[in-house]
Amino acid sequence: MKQFALWLSTTSPSVYIQEHNTWAIPVIQSIHIVGIALVMGSVLMIDLRILGWAWVDQTLRQTTNRFGPWLTGALWLLLVTGILMVIGEPVRELVTFSFWLKMALVAIGALVAVVFQRALRRHEQHWENTLVHNRSIKALAIVTFLIWVCIIFLGRLIAYDHVWGSWSPSERQ
């Protein structure tokens, strides 16, 4: 991975970002944070609807219709800006424990979102009448929100990978 990161850092898009890093990296990171904000707002609202703490005058389907497209769009924005950050600073991103744990959680978080939206579309009445009142579904809503909270923590910890001690590949060198 270190070899790959070093190779990536010699490619021309990477060199371009490195040469303009006084503005390029902060701007890309800021757009990434705006994307995270859209994800957090959308996930919070859908989860609050499942918990029955907000949007109770709307059906679950109406709530996901409102926030689902924003959630999906923001995740694509995060993918694009995230890839740009990896291209711009390959070693800093890829040679960390935080980054790979974050990617694993992102995969789980995105999978939960896709499975949930599909299940809701297929069994809409069952969800509206029964499942939304189900305790384990409410627990799952809280867990989902906490997964995204952990993803934010890990994203920020990429800059502080030493907190993982010997788990951090950059500490082992």
Place this chain on the structure above:
Amino acid sequence: MDIASILDWLQQTNLAVHIRDSLFAFPLIESTHVIGLTLVFGTIAIIDLRLLGLASTNRSFQRLAADILKWTWVAFAVSAATGSLMFITNAAVYYHNAYFRAKIALLFLAAINMLVFELTTRRTVAQWDRDASAPPLGRAVAAVSLIIWISVIVTGRMIGFTTTRASLAEPAPVEQNLEELLGLPGDGAPSAPTDESK
């Protein structure tokens, strides 16, 4: 008591010293700050898009605001508390940082913008509560709000790139080794951000 001695006192407090000396405190506080601010912007954006008539237009504004704004305030409190903790670890440097000052000024502008809304458009909410969008002044406030909060995020991120926390021992940045390895020429400009928090 002048500002310099207040700043100095702040960064000498036990709390500030503990955060500086800990390997974990600052990263965890900063991460919590990001969680707070993303929830602030994520929830405010829902309100602003409703005022602009771009989303949630089928819901009454009052119901939407009642659902959302309490979470915005909780998230803002978390952001303000964690932001203050980061500030005291290096108060003098942040105080003199241009991006920090711009960010604080923007936060005041956001407060004024909100007051304008509360004192004008919100007073007549009964007349437009179910309309697809707010009256012109309300839409203007919403657009200004989105611009201000995005600017708060950008200036906030720039603070991390333009300040250093000299007192905190840090491992050698990997990028430096990389530049040597690749023989990248120094171009006079600060080639790498100086803060490990980038």
